[in-house]
Amino acid sequence: MSGQSLTRYSLAFVVLQVVWFGQPVSAQVPLPSDLISPQVPHDVPPGSVASIQDLAVFGWREFIALNWTAMDPATTEMRGRANVNSNFLTINANSGGSYPLLVWQTYRHKNELFPADGQTDPSFDSSAPPSYKYRFPATAAGNATYNLFNNLDESSEISLCQMFAHADTRIVYEAKVNRAVFDYANKNGLTQCDKNQNCNVLFTTLGNTINNLAQYGGSCKTDSSTQIVSLPCGDATMEGDAGEGAIEIKAAWRQLTDAEMASGRFYTRKVIYYQGGGGSQSQGSQQYYNAVFGLVGLHIIHKTKSFPTFMFATWEQVDNFDDSTNTNTENLTFINVGTTLPNIPVTRAHPIHSQILPVNDAVHALFKAQAPNTVWQYYKLVGVQAMPMDGPPPSQASSDTNSYYYLANIVVETNQTLQNFFGQAPTGVTEALKNVYLNDTAGSPFQMGGCQGCHGAEGQANGADMSAVIAFAPFNSNNGAESIDLEPEPSLRSYRARTAAKNLR
Numbered sequence: 001m002s003g004q005s006l007t008r009y010s011l012a013f014v015v016l017q018v019v020w021f022g023q024p025v026s027a028q029v030p031l032p033s034d035l036i037s038p039q040v041p042h043d044v045p046p047g048s049v050a051s052i053q054d055l056a057v058f059g060w061r062e063f064i065a066l067n068w069t070a071m072d073p074a075t076t077e078m079r080g081r082a083n084v085n086s087n088f089l090t091i092n093a094n095s096g097g098s099y100p101l102l103v104w105q106t107y108r109h110k111n112e113l114f115p116a117d118g119q120t121d122p123s124f125d126s127s128a129p130p131s132y133k134y135r136f137p138a139t140a141a142g143n144a145t146y147n148l149f150n151n152l153d154e155s156s157e158i159s160l161c162q163m164f165a166h167a168d169t170r171i172v173y174e175a176k177v178n179r180a181v182f183d184y185a186n187k188n189g190l191t192q193c194d195k196n197q198n199c200n201v202l203f204t205t206l207g208n209t210i211n212n213l214a215q216y217g218g219s220c221k222t223d224s225s226t227q228i229v230s231l232p233c234g235d236a237t238m239e240g241d242a243g244e245g246a247i248e249i250k251a252a253w254r255q256l257t258d259a260e261m262a263s264g265r266f267y268t269r270k271v272i273y274y275q276g277g278g279g280s281q282s283q284g285s286q287q288y289y290n291a292v293f294g295l296v297g298l299h300i301i302h303k304t305k306s307f308p309t310f311m312f313a314t315w316e317q318v319d320n321f322d323d324s325t326n327t328n329t330e331n332l333t334f335i336n337v338g339t340t341l342p343n344i345p346v347t348r349a350h351p352i353h354s355q356i357l358p359v360n361d362a363v364h365a366l367f368k369a370q371a372p373n374t375v376w377q378y379y380k381l382v383g384v385q386a387m388p389m390d391g392p393p394p395s396q397a398s399s400d401t402n403s404y405y406y407l408a409n410i411v412v413e414t415n416q417t418l419q420n421f422f423g424q425a426p427t428g429v430t431e432a433l434k435n436v437y438l439n440d441t442a443g444s445p446f447q448m449g450g451c452q453g454c455h456g457a458e459g460q461a462n463g464a465d466m467s468a469v470i471a472f473a474p475f476n477s478n479n480g481a482e483s484i485d486l487e488p489e490p491s492l493r494s495y496r497a498r499t500a501a502k503n504l505r
Contacts, residue, residue, distance in 0.1 A: 029053060029362040032061070036089070036366070038082035038103075040065040042234040042243045043304040044311065048387065052355040052404070055384040059313030060363050062300050064088055066104040066249070067267075067376065077127040079106040080179050089367060093375035094261065096292055098148050098270040104249045104300075105149045105269070107176035113185060114473040120191035124179045136480035138274055141287040148290065150174060150271040152253055153481035158458070158468075159337055161415040162486075165320075165330045170484045171254045171296065171411050172273060175469055178247040180232050188224065190470065209463040217437025217445070217460055218309045228463040229470055234304035245303045246310075248469060252297030252411045265378040266294035266317060274483040286483060296320060297411040298379075299451065301466065309438050310466045312385040312451045314409040318378045321410050323352055334414045341416060348410055349419040352382050353403040383407040388436040388446040388456075392422040407450035422449040423457060435461060 041061045044050045050058070069086035071078050082103050091100065108124060115133035129147035140146070154173040156162045163171040177185075185191050209228060216226040220233035234245025256266055271293045277286030298315045322329045332346040360380050367377045385407045393401050408419045423433040434445035436456035448456055455466040464471035 029057075029358045031057065031362055031366060035061060035363070036064055036370070037061070038065055038068040038084050038086075038088070040103075040244055040247075041236075042238065042245060043236040044306050044386070045236070047306040050306070050386065052353055052384065052400075053359055055311065055313070055386050056356050056359040056381055058311065059300065059381055059384050060359065062247075062302060062313065063298070063315060063379075063381070064376075066247075066300065067091075067102050070101045070103045070106045072099070072101070073106055073125070073127055073129075075127075078125050079108070080104075080124065081106075087371075089371035089374040089376065091267075091375070093264060093267050096268070096270070098150075101149055104176060104178075104251075107178050107247075107249060108182045109149075109151050110175045110177065110469045110473075111151065111153065113177055113182060113469065114191060116478055118192070120186060122186065124182045132272075132481075134480045135478050136286070138277070138286040138288045138481060141275070141289045144272070144288055144290045146272065146288065148270060148272050150251075150253070150269055150293075151481075152271050152273045152293070152484075155274075155482035155484055155486050156337060157412060157414070157418060158454075160339070160417055161334045161336050163411060163414045164333045164335075165254055165296070165411070166257065167331050167333050169254050171252050172293075172482075172484055173253070173412070174251050176249040176251075177467075177469055178244065178249075179241055180244055180246045181248060181467065181469075184222065184229075184231055184246070185470065185473075188229075190229070190473065209461065212463065213437040213445070213460060215439070217439055218441070219439040220303075220305055220308050229465045229467070231303050231465045231467065233308050234302060236305075245305075246465075246467070247300065247302045248467060249301075250299040250412065251295060252409070253293040254296055255291065256294040260294060260319075261292070264373065264375060265319060266296070267375050267379075268292050268294050274481045275485050276483055277480070286480060288481070297409050299409065299412065301451070301455070303466070307386040309388055309436055309452065309460075310386075310455065312407060312455075314382055314384075314407065314412070314451065315379050316382050316409055316411060318380050321346075321348060323348060332410065332414060336415055336417075339417075344416060346410070346414055349408070349416070350402045350406050351399055352380075353384075353400050355400070356381055356383060382409060383450075385450055385452045388438055388444075388448040388452060390443055390446045391449055392447070405449045407452070413451075418454075420449075421454055423447045423453050433457065 044058045046054050068082040068088045069091055071081040071083045073079050109130055111132045112130055116135040117133050132151055152172040152174050212227045219230050222230050222232050231246035235243045270290055272288050274286055274288050296317045300313050301310045303310045320330055328346050336343055364377050367374050389405055391405050393405050406420055413419055423435045434447055435453050436446045436448040438444045458468045459466045459471045462471045
């Protein structure tokens, strides 16, 4: 990198540290009176000048609203709606069953948005349980049912690594979208696919996409003139669905030990998971199972008017990793896939931002004051991202700057590549990849790291806004679910099969 580029990056980070990271950490974090509310917040109140603490409080408001008990679709024919007569803090964490459901659990699974037969439901709402349709369907093991809302069909993190707790307990994932994403995709023809997965999508060729991104990337404009997917933005001035904006969820689950199950420290539900076969590579030998798993990680990404490249917030169950001593308390391990990188011991590469910690303390204190045994006191916010930054950070950058830039969840982005993601370049190209475009913003495009940078590289660069679910569509449900016992090489082949038709860089 040239000296001129280093100077530009360093200057940018000096300015951003004043705006984002130079603000004093409050000993007593003021929390809004409506923090514990079933109403999903539509935008960050201070707007684009929000501090890290402002973003953290907004993130907790999202977490609370989306983890509120949902209206039962079977009796209300509604999905993604909170039961306002329920209590977030007293939800039964260890029911051992599939109910009560949380709001985000009744969102549409990525396989419902892009089923293998191309027949996406016309309405986000439904009274029936989900219907998951894969090109190579699994068979039921014993009395297992497919009529559950948590379908854990991903067993690696974007093929780069497989992750485990207690050395050999696999961590598995699911991705879901809210009403705004589902309705936008249907309205704009993204889901019009035939049985051969030929789709009437808005994706353009890579060259045209980059030109369109320069003009429309990070825009709240939703009509087809953008030539790219431009999901709706949350707007605090608009009530109801119209103002909520696009929200996507990624959840990480695993089987718990007997002691963990009895501890009351994990939110648990009955889930679908898969064993046997080789995912898309082996027809007829894969089976699906049901078991009670524990929630160990949760990503929430939300497109708002203040942050049209999405506000990213991510949580972990507190026992995943002891940040006070930097101790790997759950014996987290990972296997790198498709790379010669060594499988090093797990540690958090970048400590949690100093402005996040007092917000967590204040929120947990409020939870325990109102419900001393609430399971939600055992989940911590580990970071937020909103305004993209040009990077990577210079060597003298503060810990907080690195924490913001390289945002990662230790059970979702465990390995050294994902914890230090700073963009990537196409094969044979030496310059840095500018992976996040923000319309009408000085410095755009940015070389962004962490969650936002990854979504920029995989979503926005393919004309799919910041949505990896849409960028991979419909190929992520065109083959098969990934098995929990899948070995590294079949897992890599499965991932490559899902993404082969996309020109990802």
